[in-house]
Amino acid sequence: MRTITWDPEIPVIRMIDQRLLPEELVFIDLHTPEAVASAIRQMSIRGAPAIGAAAAYGLALAGIQSIAQTSQALMRDLETAAELLQATRPTAKNLSWALNRLRKSALDSFEDGPETMRQRMVEEAQLLADEDVEINQRIGEYGSSLIQDGDQVIHHCNTGALATVDYGTALGVIRTAHEQGKRVHVLVDETRPRLQGSRLTAWELSQYGIPYEIISDNAAGYFLARGLVSAVFVGADRVAANGDVANKIGTYMLALAAKDNHVPLYCAVPTSTVDLEVSSGADIPIEERDPSEVLGLQIAGRITAPEGSSARNPAFDITPNRLITSFITEVGILPPPYTDTLANAVRKAQPR
């Protein structure tokens, strides 16, 4: 069961509305690029690779729905849709990567006319989605060597099937180890403010039969300091050329706590998340989301912040490369120095 699929008959993009989990598993149908953009913005779909696939499908849909009769007119319509989709969220690299890949597939068949371009874009979006699953499985295989039977690991945010087209990155590594018969226990960071850990990762783990316990993000240091954690696994929304990582808010503090206790922190990403044009984390734009995500909690039906309170809500932070033990990618496990190993990995992955 994929997080996002394309139904060529209608055509329509079908995806899980992640805002309703774990209470309800509901699929929504998106008939326009505008609806896709809105689903990304409102986080019905989230997770860098899943956002990339959604944007790719969204641009293919824009191509189909364009009434352009020339290749040039179609490219103009695609550009408008790509801008709309690009503007939804600023941090994840996979969004621009997927849009660029779809743009290129259209341009490559420019001479063959708009109908061929439309067809090629749908094929390219499908290919991108299929490759995402395959890439994740390779990440899982490489990464599972880092998990031993009996390990307890910490996982932040959601990097599972829901964050990708299927299978997952960091959570895919844990899943592969489990499928290999290794006993692994997961401490699930709840991941404030949107609780992707307790809502989504816990839900996935319960589906897979992997034992877990939820912890508040600020408790990770307690378990690390007591020697109870073998490794920390995270994904990324964008990796700079030097290995600095933009990932879900809290990753930086988690990485500091891992480092302080000599516990390895692994960052599992497809190479499409690596942005070689950004030299360091300082140049990655960080999205700040609505304060209501921080203020909107209830405990037993009671409000948890005084009326009129304001909040700050950065959705990501930057973890400096010195805190990353290694990257797990579809072309292998990358040690430092990351300026070399990441560039090599991207080169190696591209001919695919």
Added chain:
Amino acid sequence: MRTITWDPEIPVIRMIDQRLLPEELVFIDLHTPEAVASAIRQMSIRGAPAIGAAAAYGLALAGIQSIAQTSQALMRDLETAAELLQATRPTAKNLSWALNRLRKSALDSFEDGPETMRQRMVEEAQLLADEDVEINQRIGEYGSSLIQDGDQVIHHCNTGALATVDYGTALGVIRTAHEQGKRVHVLVDETRPRLQGSRLTAWELSQYGIPYEIISDNAAGYFLARGLVSAVFVGADRVAANGDVANKIGTYMLALAAKDNHVPLYCAVPTSTVDLEVSSGADIPIEERDPSEVLGLQIAGRITAPEGSSARNPAFDITPNRLITSFITEVGILPPPYTDTLANAVRKAQPR
């Protein structure tokens, strides 16, 4: 308005039920030591100094309600009540400190008979509560020198009037700076899982007219790394002889993030929180509370963890002394080495 008071007429202990804030300000009357123990256990009252005062009043109440006709019989009844009160929560030093102080006041008047003992205990509990306010004001005065006009600071958990008899420790420092006319802006860690930051500290700051914004605990590192924070202020539930600090879960990770960015972290405590009999943080017992505190959240009426999930919920963690810039106490600001400066401070404070 004190968090906890003694009404000698009935007699009764009256306290704010902190579980109902910020929605409602409700006072509850506690007529028995059992009711006081229950209020501490259920966190109607919390915060190390406030727990100390509650336990002192609770033991005084036990003395009054005992039907013992001899000093010896009264001491036996007091011992039973002290054990009940001591068993409520294991981490805060102030609990045993206050109970020992009340025990001593009873023993000191042992020769004068049970009626005098009862009277002395009520006086001692009142004195302890009055001194707590005075001590906090002195902490505020010393500590306010560490805040400059225009500073933005991070505060974890609640260390204000609600965590003490009145005024507060770390929050008292911020309050004093504000009262001195310094502009100070507070980033309030929401403090999962019980949200003492967004529920209690934000409420207090809004009462005092001090500007604040709430952040999720895992976002502190983001603001520290951007150079937006001048200092971090925390309290403590117990300080070991070497300066290791047991404080609300999350303090350790916050302290790591402060250190990584060369931002000072100050720990504001009355010397009654210092436990010279415990050599390091490894020997401080850490309470683990009910998983429902982690799992019991709702967003917009929806559950946030799958049915059947379990959680781990340590209420405190240990921050090693190397991460504490200095302690702010009622006898002054203490620099390292803490083994010396804490012992000196306790000696200096005791003759009071």
